[in-house]
Amino acid sequence: MNCPNFVRRGLLPAILAAASMTSVVEARQLSYATGYAPGSIGADAAEAFASDVKDHSGGDLTAKVYAQSLLSFSEIPPGIRDGMADSGLVLTPYFPSEFPSTNLATELTMLIEMTDAPTEKAGLAFAGAMAEYVFFNCPSCVKEYKQQNQLFLGGGGTSSYFLICNKPVSTLEDIKGKRLRIGGAQWARWANAVGATPVSVPQHETYEALSQGVVDCTVHSAPELTIVKLMEVTSDMTPNMPGGVFSGVANNINADVWNSLAASERKTMLHASATQASALSWGYAQAAAMNMATARDLKEIEIHEPDAALVEATREFIEQDLKAIATKYADTYGLESSAEMVETFRALLTKWVGLVSDVGSHEELTQLYWDEVYSKVDVDSYGQ
Template sequence: MKHIRNMIMAAAGAAMLGGVATAQAQDLKIAVGFPPGSAAFYALDNLAKNIEANSDMKAKVFALSLLNLKETPPGIRDGIADMGFVLPPYYPAEYAETNLAANLSMLATTGEQIESPGTAMGAAMTEYVFLHCPECLTEHKRMNQVYLGTGTSPTYILHCTTPIRTMADLKNKKYRSGAANFGRWAEAVGGTKVSVPGNDIYEAMAQGVVDCGMFSATELTNLQLFDVTKYITTKIPGGVFAGVATNNINRDTWADLTPEQREVIFKASARSNADVTWKYYADAKRNLNDAPDKGIEIIEPTEEMVKFSNDFVESDLKVIAEQFTNDYGVDNAQAKIEKVAELVDKYKKLTKDMADDPEALAQLYWDEIMSKVDLTTYGLD
């Protein structure tokens, strides 16, 4: 309907101008289910500024007020927002192909170590979805969305209301899990996984619904968790959160744009993916430095705990393949896992010096991945 309405408006404008049609300017509504000041808002606010600076389009970011995190995918699908910060793990069946790759995020912190594993995983996810996974693009299409890339968190660590110092301390705890692989880790250490939407973590920790949250230190400010976190155990479970489609856009909105407008948004999205990854990393580093002054004890895990997590990642690859094959009907899951692992290794090497350089990371996104996408057809079939 939106596409038809814009065609009618364009035709009317052409008639008024003696039959010469001109491109219609666009006003884009961008939804992010995090508050102002968060890493996600920072990235999408910069996205809006880049769009406005390089086109005749207007863009406004709505932080929390338009759609929360769980409402965003259907909200973009239905045109409530034109663009938004989508978390595919909230919809495991609808985004099964994308979630298969996101479930492999713990590969980012095993093997070769880099300062910001999120830079490698975000680029690996983005290349995989754009260039190697037509099934991923199809499922975004079924949600009436066009995928525009992925940014990721820094390393996942434990934020708890009780101290976790040993393997024994890990048992019988309730862990908030934001993705299936982290939930399996919680069960592997003898705990219970609890699914809580990101916007509800504060209350869940404050009321004892969960003992620990598994997420990056960025969420201490993103979700105002400094007040409810008393202990942080670093390095475990490891991995990053890669179940992100940073700037998904409604397909009807995308189709209504001129080729020049689509290119502007595409280039701005490369920077936005880099911005969210960098901002998450920078805020996590600052928050960990600030934590002791806010009454939070920082605990280093034992070697046994780190080894357990690394061994878990290796053994979990088979579980991931079986789960996505049997539960979600993903074909050739093992081959897809191997491809993602290959890409993670590739981008560890390419991004190892980019932890604090979002401009270089954005250029990498463009040169290695997004410049290879044919915008004359992408998202229009």
């Protein structure tokens, strides 16, 4: 029997509304945890990740960022493992026993000083090399993530680390006996090698430590000049010494969540992670350039170049430290192929220094990461 017109007129909008509600219900939202504060480079990179998830999936999949709220950096790995967050940013050096294969590579950051990479491209190259290393050249990396019920989806790299001081430190003689705030094992070993004393100070206490003379210098990247307000308490800086970047960054997803996603959704997550890696690395590079330009304009801060003896001592240390790193991870964590892993990563880093040399924007960097690494991950077999 035919329905009256007024029924049809009322029924059609209702059907359309119901269909719309069904579409909304079917859209899936994933949680993303980061220890970065809202408005920081890291939190902005997380938002870029979330935006790309939505755009790449056409809105069928979304991600909600919890910046410095749902989980702290120290809580994120177990939080992802136990399903408190679907995904998030893991700082692997905080967890040496859980992620030794990954951390071996993160301790090789000073290798960038043995290449022709310009300072502003160091983090970009390292992020690309780390992703290719974990995805395709380090099965033990993938295995150790799986043991924590999560999978690596990408990484990132900061700008170069250098000496930010309250007195001139640019020669091998200057640095002897100086107390240096250090944020990583490789820089601590370097400090000892050049006659300085490494000191462990939390980042949020660095301002006070430098201003009160508890430390003579801090080894930090240029964005911290404003992030931690070090610009206010430093009088001397020595760029390109000791060098290296912080790259112990893993953009991870809960393994059960990954397995519940369709192939197209897994590709979406990988594409978004390439965007996150680019946004983080490019963001640090741009912030470093702006902060250094500001510092050079300030009469209160003097910029120094490291002398030849300090440069040579640092290069000698880097070469010797490669063997020390391989031995450390073999003896401490049982990585029998640690020496080969070092050489594999060294070749990848050299390759990526060349790949990022002509990159001129965040968008170009995202495309490079996607084309060279992330798009090549087999979403059907990865993590199985």
